[in-house]
Amino acid sequence: MPLDAATALAAAPVSREIAWGPGDVQLYHLGIGAGVPATDPRELRYTLETRLHVLPSFATVAGGGPPGVIRALSVPGADVDPARVLHAGQSLTLHRPVPVRGTATAVSRVTAVHDKGTAALLVLRTEAADADGPLWTEEALAHMRGEGGWGGDRGPSGRPAPPAGPPDAVVERAVREDQALLYRLTGDRNPLHADPGFAARAGFGRPVLHGLCTYGMALKAAVDTLLDGDVGRVRSYTTRFAGVVYPGETLRIRMWRQRPQGREGRIRMAVTVVGREDAPVLAGTAVGYR
Template sequence: MAINYDHLMSLKSTGQEFSYGDRETMLYALGVGFGRDPMDDKELSFVYEKNLKTVPTMATVISWGAGPMADSGINYMMVVHGEQKLTLHRPLPVAAQITADSRIVGAWDKGEGKGAIIVTETVISEKGKDKLCTLESTIFARGDGGFGGPREGAPTPHQIPDRAPDQTVEAETKPDQALLYRLSGDRNPLHSDPEFAKAVGFDKPILHGLCTYGTCCRAIISSVCDYDPTKITGFDVRFSAPVIPGDKIAVDLWKDGNTISFRARVPGRGDAVVINNGKCTLAG
């Protein structure tokens, strides 16, 4: 079924209910690499219920499955996650009952054989309270170009400064990273099943893009933020290449006031850029 632009733009879902507790908060932190040294008090505070802290990018999984895209008509076999944006209206609690309201906010036609760009917004609120965060997710539907939507006006990414990075932080991943991260919601077999991964063109399962996203957040929390996650009020990226579980990631940082620009690359694979156009906004 091809995309119908008017139908796509009318899609929304409201009042979807979810909940999470300290178990999910700790599991997510482990999934993006916190707690590798169980004797490090700063790391332990993300993976142990005593004085527990929440990783801001956990916002991307607390309402996993929310949204109206199931009725979009796109070919999911040809979809890749293009960009992810996060605005935190207040720090995420370690446990909460939440509601999610989602809608399609834009769709752009790159032309027949060139794909489509679709942007979804999800607003998450703590049940009975104010908004917690707003997520904006961009997908590139490679098999759905030529549906007659607008050609111009798609969002433009944050620009990395044209100078050498001010700091580079190493953030390793482990060979079993995807198997742990998937327990936070995304059970796509591309990240766990070797036969499936080979069938779609990969030598082995790849790491979730949102796990790489969270790993970059870990790198910034542990360096720029001195392990205080409440300093982060926004976290935006463009996904550019997959990470293989076990890769060591180098996160290059540029500091300009309350804006941290960043890019992530894999030195062991020819400095392949895996996250680009990153923007972390700090409170202040």
């Protein structure tokens, strides 16, 4: 069915109860490449239950089930072919540190549908809160190919200028051949990341890594490299998905630290693939920190 922007925007919010524990957090951390070297004390913060800290990007998979970009397809008026949908971007705002164990209510609704001409861009916002108040707010951007052209608002088009000067840090992170297969156990069972036939129908030569896996890998690199491994310092995290990563490739993560006077600090990042002439995969990426 074609996208009906008016129906999607008018749809009632959807509420769901979510719960998670240490095992879910550990699985997520392993899925984004934590635990190498396995006995490194810095990695044990992500893998050992007696020392466990929660990387904030875990919020995107807390409670299991499909990620926001897939949940968007169940919204009335947005029932389109999943093979034509790409995750275009993700943002996360932390109101408090994510606990190792918790239960919360997550409320999702479509906040915008933009007409990009050849495609539509749908924004699904999810707000999670527990008994003590708000925990996090996330926005998933779904790029729906072939669903634009109805004359709607194009939405914002400006992109932040790339950081100036040499980066403060550059790290490389290898993506394991089986990483997409492990990461999908956190709840994103989209066959694009495991089924060669489905990937071919979507226009890819083979299954691709989850964008949210790359998202988590980049945040971990920033926390470990520029924030002294302190996950509690992260206040926000946003990115635009600019390209795909294939399992077995290596990411190059460049980081620039910015700390404006009187405001929270920012880390700007550019994430590329080493073996494809630094092809960009994350763009407009920024971490807000205290």
